[in-house]
Amino acid sequence: MQIVKGTFQYAASTEHCAAQLHLTEQGQVLLYAEHDNTLLLDSSKESYQVAEVLPGLPAELLFDSGAVFSPADPQWRWPKSRRQNLTLQLETSKSLIVLSVIAVPILLWWLTTVGLPKAATALVPWIPLAVEESIGQQSMQMFDRTLLSESELSPQLQQSIRQQWQSALEQLQLSSGYRYQLHFRASKRLGANAFALPGGYLTITDELVKRLETQPDAILAVLLHEVGHVEHRHGMKLAAQATASTIVMSVLFSDLEGVTEAVLGTGTSLVQSAFSRDMERQADYFSTQSLLKLNKSPQAFAEAMQALTKDQPKEELMPWLEYLNSHPNTKERIEKATQQAQP
Structure with a gap:
């Protein structure tokens, strides 16, 4: 079992509290209020999903009821979340960032000079x-x-x-x-x-x-x-x-x-x-x-x-x-x- 500290946001409300999330190996989530250990939520893995992760921000859990749990550690990532891990890799990899800076202009050039004319x-x-x-x-x-x-x-x-x-x-x-x-x-x-x-x-x-x-x-x-x-x-x-x-x-x-x-x-x-x-x-x-x-x-x-x-200015455009x-x-x-x- 894994224990994650964070903040629990009640469904359809601005009310929130510090909480501890207990994650079982089967994917079951148990949420307890940190101040008195009251059970806030008991959810199976079919009743929640991991929100889209952005680098530097916590990976939130979104429950079907509308409640949200946000880990205190922004670097925490939920296990077996391949989509989240892939997103993080793409957005934090320096080599991929450099490659995209080079590839995007080339792609735009190809679209404007080759792709779009041929498509038209x-x-x-x-x-x-x-x-x-x-x-x-x-x-x-x-x-x-x-x-x-x-x-x-x-x-x-x-x-x-x-x-x-x-x-x-x-x-x-x-x-x-x-x-x-x-x-x-x-x-x-x-x-x-x-x-x-x-x-x-x-x-x-x-x-x-x-x-x-x-x-x-x-x-x-x-x-x-x-x-x-x-x-x-x-x-x-x-x-x-x-x-x-x-x-x-x-x-x-x-x-x-x-x-x-x-x-x-x-x-x-x-x-x-x-x-x-x-x-x-x-x-x-x-x-x-x-x-x-x-x-x-x-x-x-x-x-x-x-x-x-005949009466127009002489064309003297530079090659570029x-x-x-x-x-x-x-x-x-x-x-x-x-x-x-x-x-």
């Missing part, structure tokens, strides 16, 4: 096109209310671009099943830009059309780039990846309120940036290869990139800052398109 890629094919189209439609409505306004381009110019674009789609004979829609919009905030939403919703701004108005093939190259995003379902992959990264970060940092918000925001942003560079390269390749199928030169894509970056850039280097994109244009 594997998940997206199971999403029905109807769901994707609904997401694209709702997103388009949101952009129309916030960032975009009605196009000021002449109907003739819009029709000319639309006809060239529709003719290109017919010749390419895409088999994805998307019903593409091309929207012309004005936007001072977005400037010369074009973007694709899930489900085949493409938008090109007046500012971009005006900059490339004398280069119809360059406009087509930009639109084909956006079609590449849709064909490869980049929007849905990015959404799935962002959701997965948020869940992972929430699980890992659920007990850190202020830090969690900062980590979630930064972590998700970095994950998306790393993934979108690969997406941009993939969409660039789709555009240049589509131009070749249409008997047009990939040089049109290079010309579009040159025109779009490139990770934060969501698009590949413009010079790299132009060089690749020019190489593909060469016979």
